[in-house]
Amino acid sequence: MTSDTEIPTPDRPVPPQWTPKVISFLKSPAVKFVLIGFVTLMLMIPTTFVWVLVEERADRAREVARDIAASWGGAQEINGPYLAVPFTETYTVGTGEKARTQIDRHLAVFFPERLDVAGDIAVEERQKSIYSLPVYRGELVLSGRFAAPDETAFGAEHGGSLDIHANKAVLVMGIGDVRALKSEVTLGFGNGQSSKFEPGSDVLTVSPSSFSRGAVRPSGINASVPPLKWRKGFQFNIALQLNGSTSLFVAPAGQTTKVTLRSDWPHPGFTGSFLPEQRTISETGFDATWTIPYLARGIPKVWSEDHLPLQDRMMGVQFVEPVNFYQTISRSLKYAIGFISLIFLAVFVLELQSGWRVHWIQYGLVGLALIIFYVMLLAFAEHVGYSRAYLIAASAATTLNAFYIGTSLKSRVAGLVMFAVLAGIFAVLFALMREQDYALLIGSVIAFVALAITMFATQKIDWTGMSPGAARSDGMSA
Incomplete structure (x- = not known):
């Protein structure tokens, strides 16, 4: 027997007490937006572990620097x-x-x-x-x-x-x-x-x-x-x-x-x-x-x-070393929530403006790939330098996510759009981290512009899903 709290699925019948309006609301953009926000917050947990890893490697680098100085000569x-x-x-x-x-x-x-x-x-x-x-x-x-x-x-x-x-x-x-x-x-x-x-x-x-x-x-x-x-x-x-x-x-x-x-x-x-x-x-x-x-x-x-x-x-x-990549990566992790949110927001707006449907679990997998980007950036930077490492890690994350979204939606256009969005955002993050003195100013302007675009792009969206025709069976996946 189906309980009152069970959520309908394709292999589970819809309880009689679940009205079409309730079903439409659960599939509405508002619920999807909240779920994406929850996924974004949950991704901050692995981001914190990556930040700890960066600090640990930075401490190791400072320890080795002290050993070199002890043998060669200090300040x-x-x-x-x-x-x-x-x-x-x-x-x-x-x-x-x-x-x-x-x-x-x-x-x-x-x-x-x-x-x-x-x-x-x-x-x-x-x-x-x-x-x-x-x-x-x-x-x-x-x-x-x-x-x-x-x-x-x-x-x-x-x-x-x-x-x-x-x-x-x-x-x-x-x-x-x-x-x-x-x-x-x-x-x-x-x-x-x-x-x-x-x-x-x-x-x-x-x-x-x-x-x-x-x-x-x-x-x-x-x-x-x-x-x-x-x-x-x-x-x-x-x-x-x-x-x-x-x-x-x-x-x-x-x-x-x-x-x-x-x-x-x-x-x-x-x-x-x-x-x-x-x-x-x-x-x-x-x-x-x-x-x-x-x-x-x-x-x-x-x-x-x-x-x-x-x-x-x-x-x-x-x-001064031209690029202290440990400091740069640590600083970029402070912008991780904005970085991930910006990518999710771009995909969400594209989803609302098209017939594509990306499940919130897929958002989570894309987010995990972005977290792995930071780990790859740290690992490669220790061997080939920050700029090359960023190119390698960003290219890998962009290609993986674009290919994943394209094959999941069975749309080459969706994959190409995802590739363009990720490439643009990675380029902005790279420029942001190079401008140490103006990072906060540039970041705040980008956040404002992104929010403004989202507000006007979703101005005609029915967030509640209660408008006529919103309860169609092929509605948006939550």
């Missing part, structure tokens, strides 16, 4: 040089029998009067397994001059006697990854004299920069400066040959600092506290120049702390 930070001169103050504390001698240790850190940094950066991609990372070989020359120190920098805070340890004066320079230095570093004084740098930042501690997370264990190097040199002021010249990856940052250590960097990498990302005042970017590389005056630097000429200054005021360049 580099050049901070300095600074002239550090230790001194002590001896004074008496208390009176009478309780009087005692107190010795305080101090440090005076002097900035170069002028600092010029010139660097040539040769970038290449190092690969491990299926992952790669931009790495570089850098040749930098730091030159400039230290003025004769102002004696007032050695101040007696408690009115005691000062003892300047002139023989312990050192030139200190912070480097993000000292292990990546490829040659000995020498401090040249400009008259044929020189002093070799030693490992460590000596009297100054180096803290990680807020700009470069790759420099997880920054350190430094130091070189002794004879008293006759630093007391009268001196010229200096330092040549650095070092490896690095991802980015290169330089601190404006001079009272006036000029930095000139050139590289063969055509995708620079300039960042930091200061942007270059002049830059030229082409397919063969870039040239950039920074000029930072004393006032813009924002700190005094003499530093009295025991840690390296200007770690939070660096400037530099990141060697």
Whole structure:
């Protein structure tokens, strides 16, 4: 016996209580529209799993990048040089029998009067397994001059006697990854004299920069400066040959600092506290120049702390990969519900304007093919790059769905229309993902236009199925 809640099917008779109007409503466009919406929402579940897969692969790529950087060299930070001169103050504390001698240790850190940094950066991609990372070989020359120190920098805070340890004066320079230095570093004084740098930042501690997370264990190097040199002021010249990856940052250590960097990498990302005042970017590389005056630097000429200054005021360049496809695919998945809805909406409008009838289960199968598109895009992008992977995955999804709809409806025209619709929407999605800055604007305009077309294309549709003749036996499948 058929219950009151049973739905009529070809092999099950229609219950007497089911009126023609009820049957027409169940087969109406409104019910079909609701079912398609439900299918769209259900497809968000596998979409979420695909997004988790993308993030997992991105984490794996970052882990491999860290391994490459650990072997080659991490993000580099050049901070300095600074002239550090230790001194002590001896004074008496208390009176009478309780009087005692107190010795305080101090440090005076002097900035170069002028600092010029010139660097040539040769970038290449190092690969491990299926992952790669931009790495570089850098040749930098730091030159400039230290003025004769102002004696007032050695101040007696408690009115005691000062003892300047002139023989312990050192030139200190912070480097993000000292292990990546490829040659000995020498401090040249400009008259044929020189002093070799030693490992460590000596009297100054180096803290990680807020700009470069790759420099997880920054350190430094130091070189002794004879008293006759630093007391009268001196010229200096330092040549650095070092490896690095991802980015290169330089601190404006001079009272006036000029930095000139050139590289063969055509995708620079300039960042930091200061942007270059002049830059030229082409397919063969870039040239950039920074000029930072004393006032813009924002700190005094003499530093009295025991840690390296200007770690939070660096400037530099990141060697950006042209397409970070993990980020692009993850971002495209955020538009998945709109992407799938747009395809379903286009098919639904075509269905209403023609004699084709697509079952809601077929909508679900088409949607699953679109989800597989994202998986194929991720898998192929790791091997052949994002653009080729998108072409392969989009072509596969378009051909499969068009062939499926065409054979299901036994209509070559339906298959060709489906192919054209999918090809157009995939092309729009590709352009949308390439325009990172305008993606939201373009996406909102496309959504508005799609809704407007749907509203006017379905203006004369009887959504309820209650109009005369709507209850015909060959009505729309739900």
